[in-house]
Amino acid sequence: EYAVLAPYLKETAAIIYQINQGVKEQNSVSLINALKELNESGTISLDEDNLNSQASQHPNLIPLGFTIMFMMFAISSSVSSIHLEYKDYTWQRLLSSPIHKVYVLLGYFIAYFLLGWLQLGVLLTVLSVFFNMYLGNLILIFLFGSFVIGLVVSLGFMIATLSHTKKQTEIFSAIIIVGTCMLGGVYWPLDIVPDIMKKISMAIPQTWMMSGFGEIMSGTVNHSILLLDTTVLVAFTIVFMIIGLKSIRSY
Known part of the structure; x- marks a missing residue:
């Protein structure tokens, strides 16, 4: 290293x-x-600096990982309220209107996207102010965090539309979120897991979330790695949104 x-x-x-x-x-x-x-000739002292002459950081991403997990639970729980709208026939009236279901889904997406940024922004502020956690370039944090929240919202929609009741959504969300967080390096670093688990983690969204945030918060950003992380998150988001869109029921 x-x-x-x-x-x-x-x-x-x-x-x-x-x-x-x-x-x-x-x-x-x-x-x-x-x-x-x-x-006896002497020892070597290394002082690694980044381009901004700021000491390079090796961040502890576990607090950030739990922040992402809590955000996923909060958004998934909020999205599950769609089943209450089924019950109250609000959803049926929306889909029977002249508005295309894509725009209906987009409206919900924007609302929960703002909710997700509210939660993530507060938690990142707490980590920075009270725990003195280095966040890196705030512009990159905002941009990458937006892609992360977009993926979380699309995942929540997919789970909600594939489920038939609010209870099913809550159960499936708990299983999926906890399971993927374990495989994606949220609870512990992926460096300590076997090689087979590292290969499996490549298919887990949280792996790319943690990689991107870790790259930004390290203080020395490798833009090719960050671009790869962002591209993978966008691909996951599109797939989840398509599945959610095709699974929308009008009853």
């Missing part, structure tokens, strides 16, 4: 090799003494 250290290691290895070649005809004590002198 410390690429800047590689040249020093290679140089040291080359010096040791040259010393070994120079004293190999002599007894081993000469090599030991030479290595002792090399060892």
